[in-house]
Amino acid sequence: MVTLTIDGREVQAEEGTTILEAARESNIYIPTLCYHEEVTPYGACRLCLVEVARNGREKLVASCLYEVAEGLRVKTNSERIASNRKMIMELLLARCPNNKAIQDLARQLGVEKTSFKLEDKQCILCALCVRVCQEVVGVSAISLVNRGVDRQMATPFYEPSDVCIGCGACAYVCPTGAIGFEDVGDTRYIHWPNNKMEFKLRKCKTCGNYWAPEKQLDYIIKKANLSPDAFDNCPDCRD
Template structure:
């Protein structure tokens, strides 16, 4: 067993447990896009970042790949983490606004604006499909091609794959190609229809003070108008 500190709480987990697994076990929500329990962790979406160590010597690591070690100090919702996450989600929105998963993340993490130039990508290169195809379907029909911003997912030499069995696993697991609940909006990239209300505690403390999901009670107490929703 390994004992470490998670958001100030001393907990013990089995050796080899990642921070993400431990946090989820203890009910602390960490967002992910490229993680799936059934697949090997990849660490590409960066949403599961947590802060380890004590500032100023702390750093952000992906909790999906980082195994808890003895005495490690982990903060899953520090100011640095929350800000970085929000910025990432804003960039995801600017890239792939048609994904419901991303729109939901935006609402949940109170990302209400997109300051970048709007793009309409259909893929965020989380690589879930590639790992699904290889690890679960044992096919290995798809992989990455290209480097940097020309990176994309394709079959070998862009030819029709002989290894593909048309199982649809890649489509099933894709977080990006799900339709948005409201359908695509032309102008405004952020849907925020089901906005989760911002945790007001973050303004006073350098940390989210509760992990209730969503934290409506807190919001109502602060006397702010809840955002109007589309689902009326």
């Protein structure tokens, strides 16, 4: 265990954990968009920036990536942080001016308008979907492709993915709701920002409701070594 100071409060944290984790543990709020405790931190959104003092100099670091250290002094809300964070928020707002999640967070951080040229995107390229698909689902159907201003979230060649199981985890974790996800009748539709896919749903043998994608159920059966009929019934009809 190491002891560090966050906003003047002494905080204990496990070695190897990050400032963000230590802060959350102590109920100290740091805004984030691309962070999720289940996946490797990525440092994409930069909203979690904090100031750390080292060798008498203070520098801005992404708290989701910066590891705690003995005697570390951290500030989470200095003037410098606030102005930098506002700038980041302005840039995000310029990219996604019509996104509810971005609008709400901007307002919360005191950003009402942006001075940058407006685009009309929903995705902030935080790669949370990519990480969840790879690390949690274990499939890796999507990734960030191209470079610079052409960077996009997509499947290889923008084609329907062979490996995607239609679980919708990407849509579930997306901080801006940029990924659409809908079950209509016997079909699940997943709308990514740059391409889309359809999945056939399995019908429950008892109640007849369509309840989960065939591919996802087959994947779980294979992965967990279940019997092939494990998912014949939906969760409501299982005894």
